[in-house]
Amino acid sequence: MTASVEEIRAEVKKLLDEGAVKYVIGYRNGSAGPFAAPAFFTGAGEADELVWDPTCFHNLARFLADERREDVCAPEAEEDGKKPVGVVVKGCDSRAVAVLLQEKFVDRDAVYLIGVSCEDGGVIDEGKLARKLGTAKVEKIEFGVDGGFVVTTDEGPIKIESADILDDRCVECRAAYPVVHDVVIGEQVDRKPEEPYGSLDEIESLAPEERWEFWERELGKCIRCYACRSICPMCYCDECVADTIAFAVTADTTADEKAQKIKWVERSPDNSENFFYHLVRAMHLAGRCIDCNECERACPVDIPLRLLNKKLEKEAKELFDYDVGFDPDVPSLISSFRDEDPEDFIR
Amino acid sequence: MNDRFEPKIVAFLCKWCSSAGSDLAGVSRMQYPANVVPITVMCSGGVSPLYIFSAFKRGADGVLVSGCHPGDCHYIKGNLYARRRLALVKELLEHVGLEPERFQMSWVSAAEGAKYTELIKDFVDTLRPLGPQAKLRRRV
Numbered sequence: 001m002t003a004s005v006e007e008i009r010a011e012v013k014k015l016l017d018e019g020a021v022k023y024v025i026g027y028r029n030g031s032a033g034p035f036a037a038p039a040f041f042t043g044a045g046e047a048d049e050l051v052w053d054p055t056c057f058h059n060l061a062r063f064l065a066d067e068r069r070e071d072v073c074a075p076e077a078e079e080d081g082k083k084p085v086g087v088v089v090k091g092c093d094s095r096a097v098a099v100l101l102q103e104k105f106v107d108r109d110a111v112y113l114i115g116v117s118c119e120d121g122g123v124i125d126e127g128k129l130a131r132k133l134g135t136a137k138v139e140k141i142e143f144g145v146d147g148g149f150v151v152t153t154d155e156g157p158i159k160i161e162s163a164d165i166l167d168d169r170c171v172e173c174r175a176a177y178p179v180v181h182d183v184v185i186g187e188q189v190d191r192k193p194e195e196p197y198g199s200l201d202e203i204e205s206l207a208p209e210e211r212w213e214f215w216e217r218e219l220g221k222c223i224r225c226y227a228c229r230s231i232c233p234m235c236y237c238d239e240c241v242a243d244t245i246a247f248a249v250t251a252d253t254t255a256d257e258k259a260q261k262i263k264w265v266e267r268s269p270d271n272s273e274n275f276f277y278h279l280v281r282a283m284h285l286a287g288r289c290i291d292c293n294e295c296e297r298a299c300p301v302d303i304p305l306r307l308l309n310k311k312l313e314k315e316a317k318e319l320f321d322y323d324v325g326f327d328p329d330v331p332s333l334i335s336s337f338r339d340e341d342p343e344d345f346i347r
Numbered sequence: 348m349n350d351r352f353e354p355k356i357v358a359f360l361c362k363w364c365s366s367a368g369s370d371l372a373g374v375s376r377m378q379y380p381a382n383v384v385p386i387t388v389m390c391s392g393g394v395s396p397l398y399i400f401s402a403f404k405r406g407a408d409g410v411l412v413s414g415c416h417p418g419d420c421h422y423i424k425g426n427l428y429a430r431r432r433l434a435l436v437k438e439l440l441e442h443v444g445l446e447p448e449r450f451q452m453s454w455v456s457a458a459e460g461a462k463y464t465e466l467i468k469d470f471v472d473t474l475r476p477l478g479p480q481a482k483l484r485r486r487v
Binding site: 203213 | 396397400401404417424427428430431432434435436437438439440441442443444445446447451452453454466482483484485486
């Protein structure tokens with residue numbers, strides 16, 4: 001990966017100098033060791049703090065939902081409010097924006113997309129890194145010159161093969177080049193992963209009963225903190241069906257009101273409720289999840305949520321030949337159909 | 348009294364075809380198992396995955412969604428949306444390890460009372476050996 005941070009900084013600086021954008025969402029060094037953190041750049045002077053390294057996991061499209069909620073792009077907003085928001089997007093993030101555009105949640109004019117191509121690299125997996133290095137204290141993680149990564153620990157820099165610590169989603173990435181963008185930094189590299197759904201092989205080879213045991217164990221850990229929902233760029237509903245905050249039953253709630261607001265899922269982290277929540281979330285992300293894997297990264301109890309979302313991505317491709325996030329102008333997966341959709345499961 | 352397991356099936360039937368089909372089975376006095384709780388919905392396309400997960404959570408042993416044959420939908424294409432969406436639901440339920448037989452979908456027209464009775468008989472016969480559905484059933 002050779003997209004240079006200098007080029008990104010120069011672009012951000014230019015945009016902020018010209019006043020072309022309201023602000024830029026990018027990455028800067030986080031407070032948690034070597035990992036980058038999302039950052040909002042409002043002045044050209046800050047642009048030098050922007051970083052681009054293999055720890056830029058975050059899908060910054062997530063912040064567009066907050067942005068839209070503030071409604072800054074409404075016609076009645078201040079002059080300044082009409083300016084687009086600059087966002088640094090990797091290939092996967094740009095597909096998230098493409099889905100938001102497809103759903104008309106975000107206006108194309110409201111965003112200025114600074115695309116960064118991951119070329120043949122990607123971001124690292126924190127878990128894989130920790131397993132690889134053991135107890136060594138990591139200070140810095142950089143892209144190596146020939147694919148691969150250079151990890152600086154307290155014992156000095158180490159070269160690590162890309163395959164050892166590259167995140168699974170990047171291993172299976174089909175489009176490291178931003179799909180929608182206003183400017184791109186980095187080269188376009190064609191990526192054809194050998195097994196785009198390889199991470200599903202293991203679970204799919206299990207017998208139904210074993211699969212159940214797997215999910216019962218995994219989802220049984222869920223503490224229902226809703227971190228997966230909070231970090232998801234697609235979970236932008238004001239009111240979530242899993243957690244209806246506006247529905248409090250009081251002494252004077254009428255039967256009619258209760259009937260109109262069904263409590264589909266209880267808040268208790270019992271496994272039956274956990275399954276309900278995660279099944280509903282998977283369905284709501286069908287044809288929308290672009291595999292940024294932020295849910296799994298954010299999960300405090302390490303539930304392999306990617307295996308749920310990836311499964312539906314795979315089925316969307318295999319059953320309906322639907323690619324998620326490649327074209328903002330096609331109808332979404334479940335708001336469309338083809339005459340030849342499979343119906344062999346229907347009697 | 349026998350203590351044979353009687354599965355409980357929740358059937359979401361569309362108002363225009365499948366519900367009328369089940370009605371035809373009834374008025375024609377066709378015999379079929381009484382294990383079904385029919386719920387009439389306006390269109391199979393209006394069956395949210397929430398309904399299906401919820402039925403399983405509240406103890407259904409099997410869920411059936413039935414609509415008009417493709418091309419016969421009262422709303423022109425509701426059943427075609429349902430076909431796509433519920434195919435994903437089916438895949439997802441199988442993925443988490445629910446027995447695939449527990450969720451079925453069918454096209455039953457208003458004239459197909461006989462098909463409806465056969466469908467229910469077969470569904471009950473496939474569910475009986477599986478025993479009660481305890482996986483997604485609510486425990487709190």
